[in-house]
Amino acid sequence: MQICRSVSDIRRVVAGLRAGGGRIALVPTMGALHAGHMQLVAEAQGAYDRVIATIFVNPTQFGNPADLERYPRTEARDIAMLDMAGVDAVFIPTVAEIYPAGDETIVETTHLAGVFHGAVRPGHFRGVATVVTKLFNIVGPDGAFFGEKDYQQLAVIRRMVRDLHMPLRIHGVATVREPDGLAMSSRNVRLAPEDRAAAAVLNRALDAAEARAAQGAPAETLAETLAEVVRATIATEPRARLRAVDVVDADFAPAHGPVTGRIGIMVSAEFGEVLLIDQREIGK
Numbered sequence: 001m002q003i004c005r006s007v008s009d010i011r012r013v014v015a016g017l018r019a020g021g022g023r024i025a026l027v028p029t030m031g032a033l034h035a036g037h038m039q040l041v042a043e044a045q046g047a048y049d050r051v052i053a054t055i056f057v058n059p060t061q062f063g064n065p066a067d068l069e070r071y072p073r074t075e076a077r078d079i080a081m082l083d084m085a086g087v088d089a090v091f092i093p094t095v096a097e098i099y100p101a102g103d104e105t106i107v108e109t110t111h112l113a114g115v116f117h118g119a120v121r122p123g124h125f126r127g128v129a130t131v132v133t134k135l136f137n138i139v140g141p142d143g144a145f146f147g148e149k150d151y152q153q154l155a156v157i158r159r160m161v162r163d164l165h166m167p168l169r170i171h172g173v174a175t176v177r178e179p180d181g182l183a184m185s186s187r188n189v190r191l192a193p194e195d196r197a198a199a200a201v202l203n204r205a206l207d208a209a210e211a212r213a214a215q216g217a218p219a220e221t222l223a224e225t226l227a228e229v230v231r232a233t234i235a236t237e238p239r240a241r242l243r244a245v246d247v248v249d250a251d252f253a254p255a256h257g258p259v260t261g262r263i264g265i266m267v268s269a270e271f272g273e274v275l276l277i278d279q280r281e282i283g284k
């Protein structure tokens, strides 16, 4: 596996991989890799000829400098995992490489970045859209893979790619879970043991909402009923501080009135100092 730290290096490697005629997939990550990331890699390898991963803890998507500081960094282990999985190249740039001196250009999905999770994390989705655009421009992949756990992030990236006519396909990959149902996340290692046990309530809340939907709540009130089931389940766990529950329709608008078709339930809650998110799509 080739390890590249500069834009010119990764561009040279990509040109070499392309010369063989293969189609290239990108798996952007912030490192601290776990089974969820390796699932992105596996699906990318199944659908494309070559896979490039990136490891970059993107400062512009963190609202809180302490959160950025505390983000786990496990580069040597990450490189070994990607190498063992047969990834072709990994791009590990510095902050100065991605944001050169005087950098002032941003990419923002003006509505979608500010609602739902974006309302509790101002600037977060602008940071994500900007860095993902830069990575797409640097690597020029044919497809890119993102986890469905970050449901709004996936929606932001899909909309940005559509709106800016970016020539690649975006793939969403199903969430990988721990045995107790907690969605895998690089943040999980920061949870105190009691909070780690408590955090399984997120998946239980989504299970309860899905079961409620299967019982057939009246269409007019379905969204509010499901949000209430999530709130009530989270309230049974004293260590959880609920931040937001949102129920959205297939266009990522708040699901109001009669809900038909696909809906997404997004939940975020703090356990100690760690903010976790999870999601469930029903009616697929």
Ligand code: PAF
Pocket: 028, 029, 030, 056, 058, 061, 128, 131, 132, 150, 153
């Ligand atoms: O999901 C993540 O790990 C990050 O938000 C991403 C997409 C790599 C952008 O920094």
